[in-house]
Amino acid sequence: MALQSSHLKRPIIVAVDGPAGSGKSSICAQVCRDLDWSYVNTGALYRVLALVLAERKVSHENSAELRSVLIEFSSKVKWQHKTGKIFIGEVDYTPLLGSVEAASGASKVAKIPQIREALLPIQRDLSLSAPIGVIVDGRDIGTVVFPDADVKIFMTASIEQRARRRLAQLISDGASSVTLSLADIMKTIGDRDLQDSQRETAPMTMASDSVMFDTSNMDIQESIVALKTLLKTRGLCP
Secondary structure: OOOOOOOOOOOEEEEEEOOOOOOHHHHHHHHHHHHOOEEEEHHHHHHHHHHHHHHHOOOOOOHHHHHHHHHHHHHHEEEOOOOOOEEEOOEEOHHHOOOHHHHHHHHHHOOOHHHHHHHHHHHHHHHHOOOOEEEEEEOOHHHHHOOOOOEEEEEEOOHHHHHHHHHHHHHHOOOOOOOOOHHHHHHHHHHHHHHHHHOOOOOOOOOOOOEEEEOOOOOHHHHHHHHHHHHHHOOOOO
16 A cells, blocks of 8 residues: 555655755655656756757846746646656657756756746646655755655765766766866865855755755665665655
């Protein structure tokens, strides 16, 4: 029998916040596969929107054009809970999410209050449509998107460990000519942390009732086991 959320008539909701490189996406996605839950990576929404705006050549400063794209985006965005794929209409944007353009664009659009306000109900609707349980990750899930989550987790790791993971990812993705040093990546991550935590709208912060989950000294498999154990101790999964 599936366990039920403490809030009736909605899926079990686990809110996971934390900085880039803490392992959120890899860990949360695998835990969801193991539990047959849904996984919603809110950062993917910002990446897709950034790509759509670039395709339409819409400036972030053009409020009227931006509003028009956001209305269309809201009506056409679809998240396939089983596959984790994200579509705009019939177009699958999933293969583009790891691109440099998507990442750099997302960091820019995420600072715009109009965009964050428009994506808030989309994040909630996509998550609430999950059939059993859902892990939602981002920067402001426990504080803004789901302050009523069944459990809130702040996933983090040392900045050096996060930089090492990012460097390994770049090499794994085929960037054989990577010229960035570990120090360069650490600075970039530190700048991103500062930007996320100091933005005016929905800054990244640890909710007062969040559980700290530090992955610095755990590999991916150990982190997956630890997260599932945490959910079990909260009575959220078998």
